[in-house]
Amino acid sequence: MRNRRILSLWFPRLGAERLLRQMRTLPPEAFAIVGEQAGRQTLTSLSVGAESRGLYRGQPLAEARAICPELVTRPQNLQAERAFLAALRRWAGRFSPWIGEEPPDSLIVDLTGAAHLFGGEDGVLQTVETDCARLGLTVRAAIADTVGAAWALARHADMPAPTGRNGDSIDQEARATRSRAARRHWLKGGAPPLPAARAITSSRIAAPGQTRQALAPLPLAALRLPPNIVDGLARLGLRHVGDLLGMARAPLARRFGPALIRRLDQALGLEPEPISPARQPLHFAVRLTFPDPIGLPEDITAGLDRLLPALCRRLQDQGHGARRLRLQLFRTDRSVQELTFGLARPSADPMLMRSVLNVRIASIAPGFGIDVMRLEAAETEPYQPRQHRGPLAGTDGPAPAAQAEAMSLLISRLGARIGMEAITRLAPADSHIPEKSALILPAAWSEPADHWPHPHAPRPAVLFRPEPVQAADIPGVPRQFRWRRQDLVTASATGPERIAPEWWLDDPEWRSGTRDYWRVETTSGIRLWLFFAHGADIAGGWFCHGVFA
Known part of the structure; x- marks a missing residue:
């Protein structure tokens, strides 16, 4: 796409600043997140103060403590960091609805046709900077025609140019010497300690059609290449992206594999790289606020009669059925009573849900009154309505679908009283051993057996x-x-x-x-x-x- 514009958002201190935002006391000057890598503890995210003392990402914890004894660390929580990145994705929705996540610490936004809403692309970067400063986050943003170019500019623009390899080159010194010097090996994919100031410069905006010129002075690590390929190219004297632009592709592909050519073509826009936005999770919940507190069972039942049809309509519109319902009752004393109900099969029938909820209405304690009722389908599954009785159904008894629905209702009612896991059924097993001829399965998550094999001789009851x-x-x-x-x-x-x-x-x-x-x-x-x-x-x-x- 000729006029495509991509915004890359990189949060280099995401893990550390997530916890620093939660601290109610004065944050420590040197703070870092510690994770496990290759069987040893290393730093995965650092604060501004920790980086100013010469620490860097990937540094062993023992070495970091030797350099900075006052370092305060916390263990890494990958699940919490992913959830925080998802929250930032929702914030980035103000710029465009087409947003993709690049775990663990970056977002990709398709900004095509939306920059004018913020006063141009400079205004977009300024808005990003202002919002992140208010949130207490460090961000580096860049805009280019391709995902690869925006990614490269966000991480490597405004950085000092790499030096040649000679006897005095810093990348030839020992690891301990480089640590004490508070420097990093930029050629191998790292970046110098980020400045504390959050200044936006025009070098992080590649004008339309100027992708080659913007990428040429950047190091090869900006192409998202593995470290072994970057090292191999450096041994040949190739250090900048511009060194590759005029070279023949076939020799490079034979020596370094197709990954190098693929990354280069993606950055230049010769190979498409679509953005895969994270799908919004389906959420089914309804609530009812009362003008005056209620407490009688009849009033609670009337409230459920208002909530259930609205919830079932939302489920039917999305083709889903509820497998677990959660009823929350917010009392006037700010306490909450929560009841959970399981269904034997996914359903969007308000009458079936009502019959299951009626089993537990007597256990509701309204206290001084209930202000708000909230009903949520906590677990859902794809669901299609079933025909209970068709023209070919017999007249001597209910149709099989009706029998299955009746059994599902019975299991749901019993499960509301004693728990769904307590209701089981037997299923045939492939074994001639008597005690192994049947399996015990939870009735709510299994179907009855269509056929039971007959043993050679009767079996005891x-x-x-x-x-x-x-x-x-x-x-x-x-x-x-x-x-x-x-x-x-x-x-x-x-x-x-x-x-x-x-x-x-x-x-x-x-x-x-x-x-x-x-x-x-x-x-x-x-x-x-x-x-x-x-x-x-x-x-x-x-x-x-x-x-x-």
């Missing part, structure tokens, strides 16, 4: 861990045996059914070897499932595994 039986140690069915302190006499027996252990698994319960199962009915009417273990790693014998109905 109650299955428990094998219990020893005192009987003669022979494979034949004993005429008399003792089980659970009872002397029992065999009236009839059916079997045997031989079941072998799963040889590919080491199951401690089956170390007694192959089993012969018998369905034994005693003279007292008890029907047992006995088996004789032939013995393997441990001794065998007779055991009882279940009871028939």
